[in-house]
């Protein structure tokens with residue numbers, strides 16, 4: 045599985061500019077042969093949470109239309125990061141995943157709201173898991189702060205995903221934690237982690253990029269810099285079975301005790 049991580053600078057509170065840059069980034073990514081393109085968190089609005097009433101995507105329709113069109117056109121799977129979505133009078137931080145035919149595979153509302161960035165005041169938390177199949181490979185997705193909750197990722201990883209996709213707006217001040225948490229999630233779940241962070245800044249935070257591809261042993265396969273760029277990597281999925289075969293941690297779990 046060849047993945048492309050679109051590490052971008054998101055324009056604060058400017059959906060039109062962001063939809064345009066996402067389209068360009070996806071087109072550029074497809075100039076190489078890639079199977080999956082992964083986008084960062086809240087890429088349509090950034091954390092302009094106080095203006096979601098005018099900025100959020102109505103039921104995710106604009107996002108879905110764009111991602112489906114591009115997925116079909118370039119015959120590529122897209123893990124659509126997340127966007128601010130308005131639905132039934134609520135706002136969600138939502139990941140949309142589409143396959144090569146442009147079909148919606150999964151819609152996931154971020155479960156853990158990040159209080160330090162006021163999500164608990166503006167965003168409604170999701171309640172459902174995010175496990176899907178890309179070209180026959182089981183995968184799952186998480187959004188930013190979710191990676192601090194290993195039990196949430198583990199619960200889903202126990203259903204078989206070999207790749208964990210993460211979309212984030214992770215501030216530079218906690219960059220080391222970003223890397224260590226993701227390496228731990230890869231090691232404990234014996235899965236590839238493909239994690240995209242944004243770059244640039246908004247009125248409150250700086251974002252340091254360093255998007256990561258990590259193998260099931262926790263080794264870094266690819267890492268981004270602190271500038272906007274496309275990062276590509278090849279995942280050797282056979283490694284997942286190998287690692288799980290050598291050390292069967294999923295079989296050795298004692299869920300009856302915890």
Ligand SMILES: O=C(O)CCC(=O)C(=O)O
Pocket residue numbers: 158161187188189190192213214215218
């Ligand atoms: O957990 C963190 O340190 C960052 C989380 C975050 O920025 C987010 O969930 O948007």
